[in-house]
Amino acid sequence: MCKSKKKMTRDVNEPSTTPKSSSSRKSKKSQQSSSENSSTSTNNFMIPSTASTSSFYKDSWKSSISSRTSLSSLRESVLPEQPHIYDFSEISAATRNFLLKPYTSSSSSTSWRCTVRDQSVIIFQRKFRRQLDTSQLIDRLSVICRSHHSSLVKLKGASISGNYIYLVYDYISGASLADCLRNAKNPNFTVLSSWISRIQIASDIAHGLDYVHNSTGLGFEFVHSHIKSGSVIVTEPSLNAKICNFGTAELCGEIVRETEKLKELKRSDSKMNKFEGTRGYMPPEFQKSGIATQKCDVFAFGVVVLELLSGMEALRYRVDEETGAFVRISVVEAAREAVEGGGGGIRKWVDGRMRDSFPVEVVEKLARLALDCVVDDPDSRPDMGRVTGRISQLFLESQKWAEKMGVLTDITVSLAPR
Numbered sequence: 001m002c003k004s005k006k007k008m009t010r011d012v013n014e015p016s017t018t019p020k021s022s023s024s025r026k027s028k029k030s031q032q033s034s035s036e037n038s039s040t041s042t043n044n045f046m047i048p049s050t051a052s053t054s055s056f057y058k059d060s061w062k063s064s065i066s067s068r069t070s071l072s073s074l075r076e077s078v079l080p081e082q083p084h085i086y087d088f089s090e091i092s093a094a095t096r097n098f099l100l101k102p103y104t105s106s107s108s109s110t111s112w113r114c115t116v117r118d119q120s121v122i123i124f125q126r127k128f129r130r131q132l133d134t135s136q137l138i139d140r141l142s143v144i145c146r147s148h149h150s151s152l153v154k155l156k157g158a159s160i161s162g163n164y165i166y167l168v169y170d171y172i173s174g175a176s177l178a179d180c181l182r183n184a185k186n187p188n189f190t191v192l193s194s195w196i197s198r199i200q201i202a203s204d205i206a207h208g209l210d211y212v213h214n215s216t217g218l219g220f221e222f223v224h225s226h227i228k229s230g231s232v233i234v235t236e237p238s239l240n241a242k243i244c245n246f247g248t249a250e251l252c253g254e255i256v257r258e259t260e261k262l263k264e265l266k267r268s269d270s271k272m273n274k275f276e277g278t279r280g281y282m283p284p285e286f287q288k289s290g291i292a293t294q295k296c297d298v299f300a301f302g303v304v305v306l307e308l309l310s311g312m313e314a315l316r317y318r319v320d321e322e323t324g325a326f327v328r329i330s331v332v333e334a335a336r337e338a339v340e341g342g343g344g345g346i347r348k349w350v351d352g353r354m355r356d357s358f359p360v361e362v363v364e365k366l367a368r369l370a371l372d373c374v375v376d377d378p379d380s381r382p383d384m385g386r387v388t389g390r391i392s393q394l395f396l397e398s399q400k401w402a403e404k405m406g407v408l409t410d411i412t413v414s415l416a417p418r
Contacts, residue, residue: 084145084157084168090116091123091159091166098125113171120171121156124245128163130253137251143216144247151208152246153233165252172242177201177304178229181311181351190311190351195358197239198308199391199398202366204241205232206391209301210384212246213294225249225292227300228281228314229307255292280314280330284376295378298387302373306331309367310338311351332374339367359401362394369394 092098094114103113109126116123144155159166175191183189192198209224216222226245233242249255283299286292303314312331320327338349346364347356369390373381382390 084117086116086157086159086166086168088159088161088166091161091168094121095123116168119156122169122171124167124169124248125164126167126248126252128165128253130256132253140247140250144250147211147216147246149208149211149215150240151204151242152211153242153244155247158251167248167251169244172233172235172244174233174235174242176230177232177234177241177308178313180234181229181307182313190353191234191236191239192308193353193355195354195363196398196402198354199362199366199395200239201232201234201241202305202308203388203391203395205243205301205304206384206388208241208243209297210388212243213297213384221294223249223255223292223294224297225255226278227297227304228278229304232304249292256290278314283374283378285378293378294383295381298373298381298384299378301384301387302370302381303331305366305370305373306335309351309363309370310334310349311353332371335367335371339364339371357405359398362397362401366391366394 094100094116095112098112100112100114103111103122105111109124111122111124113120113122115121141158145157148154153172154170156168156170158168180190180192192201205227209227212222212224224243224246226249227243231244233244234240235242281300281303283296286296306312307314310331312329312334314331316329317326318329319325334349338345341348343360343364346360346367350358350363369382369387373387375381
């Protein structure tokens with residue numbers, strides 16, 4: 001799914017106990033059945049042994065995730081819509097007891113590409129960042145697993161062991177947007193050589209993020225919090241875009257809302273964690289407070305669109321040969337200079353691998369929209385509903401341009417390096 005590769009330039013991205021039976025008198029047959037069911041549970045989540053045991057009652061999960069409650073404590077509980085609940089033994093077996101070569105690895109997570117229940121999946125291992133309310137976790141897992149959108153990589157289910165959560169996502173064949181734009185082995189490599197392919201990707205990401213913000217039915221502002229070019233998969237041969245890590249931040253306790261922060265600060269023994277984002281994609285208000293909002297996602301989306309237009313990294317440093325000092329290069333700052341320079345500045349700034357074949361007016365409109373998304377004041381940023389509507393209009397304008405210019409729009413290319 002989201003497999004990142006090393007870049008040539010310096011990258012600044014940041015880097016149990018089983019509960020006793022409620023009845024003291026059981027038949028020998030009932031005791032045997034209970035014993036058999038208990039033997040299948042080794043972690044906080046369990047796989048029901050039969051269809052009749054598909055109900056999970058929230059009140060059975062008494063303690064928080066960090067207390068390492070046994071999987072068997074969920075025996076009588078139910079998760080609405082029945083997202084897949086994976087036994088930890090399945091996760092361990094699929095990853096060969098975690099000895100399988102990681103698909104991706106970072107300081108905060110590790111993932112493996114493997115097979116679970118005869119399906120090709122990606123398993124993400126992430127540590128809980130703070131204590132979670134069990135009822136909220138169950139609700140959010142249920143909603144995320146039953147959510148469907150063509151621009152989102154689907155979360156199939158989860159398993160928990162100790163302070164770690166294992167998230168099982170569909171495996172999607174393709175390459176990350178970052179790799180499509182900036183392949184480390186060949187800097188001139190890109191499959192996104194046409195304008196239509198790039199506006200299509202911008203549209204896909206916008207619609208997916210709009211769905212995350214407005215259609216999940218959680219009853220609160222759902223935040224993705226991991227929007228970046230490395231977390232977008234470009235599929236082949238259609239070159240559509242899919243957003244990875246949908247629900248990861250919510251389920252790992254990385255999202256802190258203002259109301260939750262106030263509640264935690266009132267506790268004398270509470271220590272508020274300030275969560276870090278990826279540099280280059282973090283808006284100023286998140287860097288100060290550590291509170292993620294939908295407007296933080298809008299900011300990150302704007303950065304991704306500017307990357308898509310220019311091929312540049314969100315943020316990097318290069319060494320000045322004369323002074324030896326590090327020079328900061330931001331795609332946002334470069335975009336502002338290009339837009340202020342008018343059509344000539346835009347043409348120089350846009351990724352040269354499109355060979356100057358793009359509608360300049362549409363590109364400038366999209367660049368200005370992206371810059372609206374990355375203004376410092378979060379209240380001045382548009383919401384994703386408005387952004388998606390505007391990009392849909394630009395997509396139609398791009399199609400008319402392509403028809404007028406006789407540009408091929410049926411693109412079938414390989415993502416493999418050439």
